[in-house]
Amino acid sequence: MTYQEIVPLLTRILTPGQVSISDTDRALHAKDQSFHQPSKPDVIVWPESALQVSQILILANEYEIPLTAWGAGTSLEGNPIPVRGGILLSLERMNKIIAIQADDFQVTVQPGLGYKDLNVQLARYGLFFAPDPGANASIGGMIANNAAGSRTVRYGATRDNVLRMEVVLADGQVIHVGSRSVKQSAGFDLVHLFIGSEGTLGIITEATLRLSPIPEHISAIVAAFNTVQAAVETVVAVRGSGLDPAALEFLDAFSAQMLIEAEGLDLLPKPTLFMEFHAAHSSALDAGIKIVEAICRDFGTISFQATTNATERKKLWDARHRHYEIVVRTHPDQNFLVTDTCVPLSAYIELVNFIEQQIRQPNRIEAPLVGHAGDGNIHVLIPFDQNFSYERAQQLNAQLVKKAISLGGTCTGEHGVGLGKARFMPIEHGGALEVMRMIKKTLDPKGILNPGKIFLEDAPND
Numbered sequence: 001m002t003y004q005e006i007v008p009l010l011t012r013i014l015t016p017g018q019v020s021i022s023d024t025d026r027a028l029h030a031k032d033q034s035f036h037q038p039s040k041p042d043v044i045v046w047p048e049s050a051l052q053v054s055q056i057l058i059l060a061n062e063y064e065i066p067l068t069a070w071g072a073g074t075s076l077e078g079n080p081i082p083v084r085g086g087i088l089l090s091l092e093r094m095n096k097i098i099a100i101q102a103d104d105f106q107v108t109v110q111p112g113l114g115y116k117d118l119n120v121q122l123a124r125y126g127l128f129f130a131p132d133p134g135a136n137a138s139i140g141g142m143i144a145n146n147a148a149g150s151r152t153v154r155y156g157a158t159r160d161n162v163l164r165m166e167v168v169l170a171d172g173q174v175i176h177v178g179s180r181s182v183k184q185s186a187g188f189d190l191v192h193l194f195i196g197s198e199g200t201l202g203i204i205t206e207a208t209l210r211l212s213p214i215p216e217h218i219s220a221i222v223a224a225f226n227t228v229q230a231a232v233e234t235v236v237a238v239r240g241s242g243l244d245p246a247a248l249e250f251l252d253a254f255s256a257q258m259l260i261e262a263e264g265l266d267l268l269p270k271p272t273l274f275m276e277f278h279a280a281h282s283s284a285l286d287a288g289i290k291i292v293e294a295i296c297r298d299f300g301t302i303s304f305q306a307t308t309n310a311t312e313r314k315k316l317w318d319a320r321h322r323h324y325e326i327v328v329r330t331h332p333d334q335n336f337l338v339t340d341t342c343v344p345l346s347a348y349i350e351l352v353n354f355i356e357q358q359i360r361q362p363n364r365i366e367a368p369l370v371g372h373a374g375d376g377n378i379h380v381l382i383p384f385d386q387n388f389s390y391e392r393a394q395q396l397n398a399q400l401v402k403k404a405i406s407l408g409g410t411c412t413g414e415h416g417v418g419l420g421k422a423r424f425m426p427i428e429h430g431g432a433l434e435v436m437r438m439i440k441k442t443l444d445p446k447g448i449l450n451p452g453k454i455f456l457e458d459a460p461n462d
């Protein structure tokens with residue numbers, strides 16, 4: 001079906017302002033923040049209710065039109081790129097808070113709401129939604145990718161903070177999965193089936209999220225080391241100390257140098273750990289800082305700074321969240337492929353050594369390393385340009401992924417499969433991938449939902 005034929009059908013359901021075939025709108029929804037090939041949708045729709053989402057899906061399913069959901073388009077693996085064209089369903093206008101259930105530490109929201117905007121509203125109640133990917137992602141996109149962030153080490157990933165959802169299935173049926181009870185053992189866990197499914201199994205139109213109280217006392221710690229090995233060994237020791245860090249991030253010397261130059265941070269250009277600790281009482285925080293300092297000194301820290309000052313903390317974490325943007329801005333002649341491997345903590349040192357010895361040194365590339373080290377996640381930003389091709393960067397990514405999987409890890413800790421990781425799914429999952437295919441076939445028999453993602457045979461050649 002051509003878009004000329006789709007549009008009149010869509011305008012029977014939606015108002016003219018909710019449908020666009022303009023070239024500008026199509027180009028704006030053709031790519032995410034990755035370097036995967038852009039692909040324009042034929043038409044963009046902005047539904048405003050679950051009923052409208054359902055009506056659009058009934059139409060798409062009947063005429064077998066591909067349909068891809070769009071949150072904020074900040075993905076890093078091509079997840080929302082509409083590779084088969086068709087309908088792009090933007091959740092942007094479904095961005096309301098439906099109810100704040102403060103006494104239950106819960107909030108019910110529509111999927112198009114940005115998590116940063118949500119947290120601004122929640123602050124009045126002394127609550128926050130903990131998962132924090134750097135970019136201003138939407139709640140729906142975070143759930144669909146199972147996003148995580150620097151606070152995952154203590155508060156879990158998005159997966160650990162969703163209790164209940166409303167989902168529209170491929171045939172337009174609206175279902176509710178999960179409940180507002182924090183303990184649930186009634187049958188199959190459909191909440192977690194949809195989380196991380198990247199819009200391939202259904203469209204999330206509402207979610208009840210688990211919240212945390214904003215901690216009374218917070219400390220930020222920066223410790224620098226002479227070697228990557230010492231910094232990474234410290235991560236394992238801090239995790240083993242029982243101190244329960246709220247964030248435990250690793251930056252290599254190159255990244256530290258960039259934050260010094262671009263953000264004026266008071267760091268050394270050395271392998272560095274950023275840590276955060278939360279406590280209900282200041283004495284607990286002070287005691288914790290002393291223990292962390294002792295651990296860092298045991299591993300030979302050359303600089304240890306701790307602060308409870310809110311402005312200093314904000315400066316540090318804003319800079320950390322802007323790391324990718326800073327790398328891109330300060331290297332205008334290069335592009336960067338962002339890797340996203342994650343391994344059990346005990347294998348983290350081996351993975352980081354592998355990156356140093358098998359990826360960076362032999363190829364003589366200045367690829368910044370940054371990672372949510374506390375949960376075994378590392379990102380290498382592999383540069384590519386006319387001298388070092390995208391294909392070579394992809395080969396290094398493949399080497400790294402295979403190493404991570406051999407260490408008991410995964411090809412993606414938080415960015416999802418999208419287009420970029422589909423080729424590693426058989427290696428990581430073996431026969432379990434066939435079960436995923438069966439689930440996909442059951443829930444979306446015509447294959448209309450975000451086609452070309454997760455399964456290799458569906459993905460276009462990149």
Ligand SMILES: Cc1cc2nc3c(=O)[nH]c(=O)nc-3n(C[C@H](O)[C@H](O)[C@H](O)COP(=O)(O)OP(=O)(O)OC[C@H]3O[C@@H](n4cnc5c(N)ncnc54)[C@H](O)[C@@H]3O)c2cc1C
Nearest residue numbers: 071072073074075133137138140141144147148199204414
């Ligand atoms: C600078 C930068 C830093 C980042 N840092 C992190 C990080 O630390 N941790 C991390 O996890 N990620 C990070 N990301 C990646 C990105 O922010 C996350 O993947 C995020 O979850 C994407 O959300 P989004 O709203 O932009 O979704 P989109 O990119 O629009 O979509 C993501 C996927 O979800 C699907 N989808 C969207 N909405 C729905 C819905 N309502 N129902 C069903 N499917 C839906 C889409 O089809 C797509 O498959 C970063 C990105 C950037 C640019």
